[in-house]
Amino acid sequence: MKITRIERIGKKKDKYLIYIDGERSFSIREEDYFKLNLYEKKEVTQEELELIRNDILYNSARSAAIRYVSLMLRCESEVRNKLKTDGYEQSTIDKVIEDLKSLGYINDKLYAQKYVYDRMKLKPKSKRLLRFELQKRGISTEDIEEVLSDFKMNEQDIIESLIKRKFGKYDLNDPKIYKRAFSFLVYRGFNTELINEVLNKMK
Template identity: 50%
Template sequence: MMITSVEKDTKNRGMLSVFIDEKYAFSIPEEDYFRLCLYDKKELSSDEIEEIKKGVSQRTAKYKAVKYLSYRYMTEAELSQKLRKDGYDEDVILNVVTELKSMGYINDLIYAQKYVYDRIKLKPKAKKMLKRELNQKGVSDEIADQVLSELDFDEDVVIERLIRKKFGKYDMKDPKIQKRIYSFLLHRGFDFENIKRVLRTITHLD
């Protein structure tokens, strides 16, 4: 099989389309084209072509992965899903994720710690709700449990703070206000009995 022509890819800047035996075979970054000396009339075996395709796929997947991570920190699962949607094979995704983990670009433990810290600071929720959200992000039970077990977090204190902040200006002995309080806190994952206990304490004090 012989490279019969090479054309600039009009849709992807810096990429070249390589034609073998007059048919499109693959696209490749210009730098790789010159590095591999893929000039016109060069003969390639089917194994060489597959090796080139695999190498190009690996490098472009890594480039995209780093670009995604430059926008925001991600879990392994989130990044893998992004690359999967881009059409990369599972072995390519695994290799890229493994490499980026070894380089420190991905760390689910650090991600979970930062996520929980931000949540507690900006939008406090019950631990079970935080764990559910971490699981949805692809964080394992083991890592989620570790991070949450290390969290200095008294749910009663958080519940009281949320009640006073959001409903402090209302009569919290009013059944309608209490219904709103329960709805608000239950939606954030707090247990009914815990809410009831804290609310009873607040209304007796007030």
Template identity: 45%
Template sequence: MIITSVQKDTKNRGMLSVFIDEEYAFSIPEEDYLRLCLYDKKELSSDEIEEIKKNVTQKSAKYKAIKYLSYKYVTEAVLSEKLRKDGYDEDVIFSVVTELKSMGYINDMIYAQKYVYDRMKLKPKSKKMLRMELIQKGVSGEIANQVLEELDFDEDVVIERLIRKKFGKYDMKEPKIERKIYSFLQHKGFSFEDIRRVLRTITDSD
């Protein structure tokens, strides 16, 4: 197997694409390419190629993944996409992600629980909206459902708290204010019926 060309990846700085027999074979960080003196080699055996792909490249991908996680705790899907954009092959990504999961660096259940807790503390939203956001973050529907089912969460109480906090000083019976209340809460994923029921309770009691 002859190395026919080595090209710099214009999209992923520091990565090189190695072509063997005119076909793409693997990607490797430039520093490892130099460390292994691949520039002096014309040929690579199948075993050497596998060694590079499984060990050298995986080591680099793992380092980048841990460094990224040190800045921001993310889901398995988001981390995989991050490594994909860095130019790593799918088999390397799968291996690294699997190892990091076993080490506890990635845990979508814990991520979902923390995300929901932070949201409810800082920016309360409906369960429907929270589920949508979790899915967008790469959390599976099964995990999202489980976390939200276990959440001690009364939407009516949240709706009332949000209404009183933002519109407590206004006359909520005024059509203009009422429209703003509906718009504000529907944007957070609460249903029209739930908003109307809670708003009626507030205005009737006041």
């Protein structure tokens, strides 16, 4: 096997994309690239390629993932997307994810708990919208339902609190104000019948 092409990649151009026998093979950090003395037309054995993939690239991906989750709590899908964007192979990503999950660096249930807590504290939303947002982040249905059931969320109380906070100084009898409040609450994912019920009660 022979290295037939090398491209510099990454925002800082600090990684190299290696092609072997005309096909994209792997990407590698600059320091590892020079350490392994890679260059075009260099012959590479199958054993050397396996070493690169199973050792060098794995350690590089693992370090990148740990740095990423150290900045803030991340869910599995965020870490996967980060490593994919960095150019790592799927098999390497899978191994790193399993490693980090076993060490507690990745915990989707804990992520979901913090996500719901932060949203309810800063920007209260309906369970329906929170469920949708967590699903978009790849959180399992089981974890989502368990987390949401743990939170005591009376949506009528939440709607009343939001109306007082956002529209307390306005007259809800004014059709324009009523419409603005209604649209605001629909955007937060609340049921339209419940919204009307609470708005009419607070007029």
